[in-house]
Amino acid sequence: MKYLPIIWRNLLRRKFRTFFTMGAIFFAFLLFGVLMAIRAAFSMGVDMAGQGRLMVIDKVSIINPLPASYEARIRLIPGVTDTTHANWFGGYYQEVRNQFATFGTDPESWLRIYSKEFELPEDQKKAFLADRTGAIVGADTARKYGFKVGQRVPIQGTIYRRPDGGPWEFTIDGIYDSKIKGADKTNLIFHYEYLRETIPEQSGLRDRYNWYVFTIDDPERAPEIAAKIDAMFVNSPSETKTNTEKAFVSDFSKQVGDIGKIMMWIVAMAMFTILLVAGNTMAQAIRERTNELAVLKTLGFNEGLILAMVLLESVAIALVGGGLGLALSYALITLSGDPTHGLLPSFYFPVPQLMAGVGLVLGLGLASGLLPAWQASRLRIVDALRRN
Amino acid sequence: MLSQIIAVTSVNIRSIPARLGSSTVAVIGIAGVVLVFVAVLSIAEGVNATMKASGDPNVALILRAGSDTEMTSGLGGDSVRVIADAPGIARDESGKPLTSPELFVVVDHPLKRSGSPGNVPLRGVTPEAFKVHSRLKIIEGRNLEFGRNEIIAGRAASHQFVGLNVGTTLKWGESTWTLVGIFDEGGAVSESELWCDVKVLQPAYRRGNSYQSVYARLAAPDTFQQLKDSLTSNPQITVSAMRAPEYYGSQTETLQMIIRTIGGIIAVLMGIGAVFGAVITMYTAVASRTREIATLRALGFGGLPVVFSVLSEATLLSIVGGLLGGAIAWLAFDGYETATMNFQSFSQIAFAFAVTPKLLGQALFYSVVMGLLGGLFPAWRAARLPVVTALREL
Numbered sequence: 110m111k112y113l114p115i116i117w118r119n120l121l122r123r124k125f126r127t128f129f130t131m132g133a134i135f136f137a138f139l140l141f142g143v144l145m146a147i148r149a150a151f152s153m154g155v156d157m158a159g160q161g162r163l164m165v166i167d168k169v170s171i172i173n174p175l176p177a178s179y180e181a182r183i184r185l186i187p188g189v190t191d192t193t194h195a196n197w198f199g200g201y202y203q204e205v206r207n208q209f210a211t212f213g214t215d216p217e218s219w220l221r222i223y224s225k226e227f228e229l230p231e232d233q234k235k236a237f238l239a240d241r242t243g244a245i246v247g248a249d250t251a252r253k254y255g256f257k258v259g260q261r262v263p264i265q266g267t268i269y270r271r272p273d274g275g276p277w278e279f280t281i282d283g284i285y286d287s288k289i290k291g292a293d294k295t296n297l298i299f300h301y302e303y304l305r306e307t308i309p310e311q312s313g314l315r316d317r318y319n320w321y322v323f324t325i326d327d328p329e330r331a332p333e334i335a336a337k338i339d340a341m342f343v344n345s346p347s348e349t350k351t352n353t354e355k356a357f358v359s360d361f362s363k364q365v366g367d368i369g370k371i372m373m374w375i376v377a378m379a380m381f382t383i384l385l386v387a388g389n390t391m392a393q394a395i396r397e398r399t400n401e402l403a404v405l406k407t408l409g410f411n412e413g414l415i416l417a418m419v420l421l422e423s424v425a426i427a428l429v430g431g432g433l434g435l436a437l438s439y440a441l442i443t444l445s446g447d448p449t450h451g452l453l454p455s456f457y458f459p460v461p462q463l464m465a466g467v468g469l470v471l472g473l474g475l476a477s478g479l480l481p482a483w484q485a486s487r488l489r490i491v492d493a494l495r496r497n
Numbered sequence: 498m499l500s501q502i503i504a505v506t507s508v509n510i511r512s513i514p515a516r517l518g519s520s521t522v523a524v525i526g527i528a529g530v531v532l533v534f535v536a537v538l539s540i541a542e543g544v545n546a547t548m549k550a551s552g553d554p555n556v557a558l559i560l561r562a563g564s565d566t567e568m569t570s571g572l573g574g575d576s577v578r579v580i581a582d583a584p585g586i587a588r589d590e591s592g593k594p595l596t597s598p599e600l601f602v603v604v605d606h607p608l609k610r611s612g613s614p615g616n617v618p619l620r621g622v623t624p625e626a627f628k629v630h631s632r633l634k635i636i637e638g639r640n641l642e643f644g645r646n647e648i649i650a651g652r653a654a655s656h657q658f659v660g661l662n663v664g665t666t667l668k669w670g671e672s673t674w675t676l677v678g679i680f681d682e683g684g685a686v687s688e689s690e691l692w693c694d695v696k697v698l699q700p701a702y703r704r705g706n707s708y709q710s711v712y713a714r715l716a717a718p719d720t721f722q723q724l725k726d727s728l729t730s731n732p733q734i735t736v737s738a739m740r741a742p743e744y745y746g747s748q749t750e751t752l753q754m755i756i757r758t759i760g761g762i763i764a765v766l767m768g769i770g771a772v773f774g775a776v777i778t779m780y781t782a783v784a785s786r787t788r789e790i791a792t793l794r795a796l797g798f799g800g801l802p803v804v805f806s807v808l809s810e811a812t813l814l815s816i817v818g819g820l821l822g823g824a825i826a827w828l829a830f831d832g833y834e835t836a837t838m839n840f841q842s843f844s845q846i847a848f849a850f851a852v853t854p855k856l857l858g859q860a861l862f863y864s865v866v867m868g869l870l871g872g873l874f875p876a877w878r879a880a881r882l883p884v885v886t887a888l889r890e891l
Contacts, residue, residue, distance in 0.1 A: 123784075125780065125874070125878070126777060126780055126781075126784075129773050129776045129777045129780065129874075130777055132773040132776075133770055133773035133774050133776075133777060135773075136766055136767075136769050136770030136773060137770055139766055139770075140763070140766045140767060140770060143762055143763065143766060147759060168605070168670065169604050169605060169669045169670040170602065170603045170604050170605055170616065172568075172602065172603050172843070173670075173702070199569060205565045206750070265563070267563075267564060267565065267566075267569040268569050270561075270563075274562070274563065274735065313703055346670075346671065346703075348670060350605075359613075360613040360614055361838075363608070363611040363613045363615075364608070364613075364614075364615050364616065364837070364838040364845065365837055365838045366608075366610065366611075366835060366836060366837045366838070367610060367835050368540060368756070368835070368837050371536070371540075372537060372540075372759065372760075372763070375532065375533045375536050375537065376533060376763055376767070378529060378532070378533075379529045379530055379532070379533045379767050379770075380770075382525055382526050382528075382529035382530075382771075382774075383526060383529075383767075383770045383771065383773075383774050385522060385525070385526070386522050386523070386525075386526045386774035386777060386778060387773075387774065387777065389518075389519070389522050390777045390778075390780075390781060393519075393781055448758050448759070448762060449754060449755050449758050449759075453755065
């Protein structure tokens with residue numbers, strides 16, 4: 110402890126350099142936070158998708174809806190515990206660019222299956238279930254457009270049309286939230302029944318759902334149950350594709366493709382360049398003091414103590430810069446959320462990656478201090494004192 | 498004064514090799530930032546280029562009113578006939594209007610890059626389509642024969658998806674198709690698609706006699722307004738008309754916004770980080786030359802030439818870094834073909850990274866700004882060094 114003033118003095122010796130080194134490290138780790146959030150966003154919430162939940166879609170494409178009669182047949186398969194369904198509605202509010210994920214579903218079973226993802230107060234839930242023209246909306250979307258509980262909002266559909274061409278009016282019965290980090294809080298869900306009555310019977314689209322979701326009692330049995338369902342509908346006009354929700358989300362994120370990966374890779378490289386510059390400067394700051402370290406040794410400081418002091422100094426710089434960078438990026442990303450306003454709902458900084466960041470900060474401090482300190486400690490005092 | 502500036506600057510620049518280590522670090526730092534800047538923005542440029550190539554200004558696109566994409570549009574057979582009779586549309590030798598009613602669906606097909614399913618757009622067309630989309634040409638195999646289950650694939654689609662070669666049989670649902678040709682349309686979006694006979698596609702997808710869009714070749718570029726007015730005032734149909742460039746411009750708005758927002762955040766953060774990197778590099782350079790600078794000052798050189806010399810060293814290093822980064826980005830990414838999900842059409846869109854000269858120019862400018870900002874503080878410091886203490890240093 111009594112050596113802290115020496116370390117402090119050393120840090121302040123070239124305030125300007127210390128400040129800018131910390132600054133460079135700060136920005137490198139700010140970038141690290143953004144990088145991790147981009148990664149999370151481009152994986153589209155694959156970490157949150159349930160293993161115990163499976164999805165059934167049309168084998169040719171999710172845009173072809175499946176007959177409503179499939180639900181009862183899926184429910185009969187041993188091991189299936191609950192089912193629900195959804196129709197992609199593609200709604201927007203007032204202007205086409207104000208789009209958010211909107212779908213028609215059976216609210217009761219949906220909220221049962223997604224109880225963690227769609228959390229809402231009991232009275233709001235009750236009101237929603239009883240209100241045929243009601244809807245619930247995610248906290249993020251509600252905040253963005255200022256939707257309040259009880260408000261009637263016009264939502265224009267892009268896929269389904271009302272006969273008069275006008276928007277659907279929904280009453281916001283509840284605003285859902287979720288404790289799961291990075292959960293998608295931008296959706297609006299409503300009663301399929303309300304949509305159904307506007308679909309003309311001769312269109313052949315009535316009582317057809319884009320996808321089914323079901324839960325099973327034992328996640329281990331997922332492949333077996335999926336195969337059973339697909340076999341059941343083989344050679345019918347609507348063949349199915351069944352897989353875990355996780356597999357669907359991961360396939361979907363792969364469709365976005367290498368763009369996310371390329372961005373990540375490039376940013377990682379750039380971050381390491383900045384760290385290289387900063388690390389080099391920190392090492393330089395110690396290297397140019399080699400003869401001072403020799404003086405300390407002459408005064409009787411042992412090698413371990415000198416090593417510890419040097420390391421503490423570089424770790425301190427790294428911790429201040431990197432720690433602030435991580436903290437700020439965590440705070441900003443958590444506060445501001447998705448920078449694209451609804452296009453990347455899972456834009457967040459996952460905690461395990463935050464921990465990895467802290468590890469990286471410590472590693473940077475140790476690595477940039479270790480080499481020069483080790484070189485200094487190996488020097489013979491006489492040589493070091495003579496060195497200029 | 499000028500001769501002083503020249504003298505000090507040339508000494509400074511000629512002595513860069515003596516500080517090779519720290520100079521290299523600075524150059525690499527700036528090169529890295531420029532590389533990121535160019536690479537990220539070349540994605541957006543690439544998508545943009547594809548969209549630009551798609552929009553033939555002499556073609557109008559007609560959708561159901563209120564639909565913003567073909568995917569969500571729908572037009573019955575009667576509406577399509579009404580549209581064909583509208584004024585302002587070009588006609589062929591026999592007097593038939595050049596309109597192409599099209600049906601746009603999406604099918605699942607494995608992607609080459611991941612093996613996982615991707616959404617391929619499958620477009621049903623009529624023989625008139627090849628007169629309306631006049632730039633389209635078959636580059637391999639032959640054109641499809643109407644009335645048969647035949648498909649032609651866009652050049653980019655055949656690169657991005659598994660097994661899209663001439664002669665392959667493809668099966669989606671209950672229908673089986675033979676791929677008979679590959680087409681090219683000057684880098685347009687259609688190259689990411691598969692085309693087939695709309696009359697075969699309609700029953701296979703239970704679409705009755707319905708279409709999603711009508712492409713119409715304009716009689717002259719200025720007949721668009723006439724066409725649009727006549728269509729929107731016709732009580733038999735509720736449609737909207739827009740020029741093809743306008744439509745394609747709007748089709749990737751979402752995708753471009755994602756890329757540009759994220760690219761922007763990254764570029765700004767990286768830029769500031771790199772300025773800090775440049776500051777410490779130049780600072781170290783100045784610090785290691787403290788005695789030299791002090792000697793110059795003692796010999797009677799002014800502060801300004803010293804400032805100038807440090808700044809020009811920083812600029813020189815940043816130009817080298819900028820050129821290096823730009824060159825690497827150009828070599829590594831220009832023309833790199835990939836595909837991504839276009840959220841608006843809910844299907845894959847293929848494009849090539851485009852490292853344009855404009856982008857490289859911007860990047861170089863950006864790197865010089867970073868260098869200058871990075872050199873400013875250390876330069877100012879160098880000029881203000883008290884000569885006596887500096888001479889004594891080290």
